[in-house]
Amino acid sequence: MTRSDLVNKLAERFSQLTQRDTEFAVKTMLDAMSDALARGHRIEIRGFGSFSINRRPPRVGRNPRSGEQVTIPEKLVPHFKPGKALREGVDASLPADPA
Numbered sequence: 001m002t003r004s005d006l007v008n009k010l011a012e013r014f015s016q017l018t019q020r021d022t023e024f025a026v027k028t029m030l031d032a033m034s035d036a037l038a039r040g041h042r043i044e045i046r047g048f049g050s051f052s053i054n055r056r057p058p059r060v061g062r063n064p065r066s067g068e069q070v071t072i073p074e075k076l077v078p079h080f081k082p083g084k085a086l087r088e089g090v091d092a093s094l095p096a097d098p099a
Contacts, residue, residue: 003030037078047085054079 001009003026011022033051036043043051056075063070082090 045083047083049080049082049086052079052081053077 007019007022007026010026011017011019014022017025033043037051037053040053042053053076056077058074059072061070061072062068
């Protein structure tokens with residue numbers, strides 16, 4: 001599902017909202033989540049999952065072309081952990097294995 005798919009789904013479900021209002025609501029929500037993660041906060045959406053920041057320590061890698069060693073700096077990366085309801089819902093939607 002893309003961002004525009006989400007906007008269309010919400011606009012269909014809530015007919016009192018215009019397409020522009022729905023786009024603004026989705027943009028505002030995603031911007032707020034991005035800002036919270038950038039400030040180091042954790043986001044938890046009950047029944048869906050949680051977003052947090054993981055630290056990747058600095059390491060030594062290799063340049064694939066030349067083979068020389070390159071120092072890769074520390075990085076902070078977003079991490080998503082699905083909630084129990086989401087995991088169970090996805091698992092239940094899988095077709096049974098006929099084998």
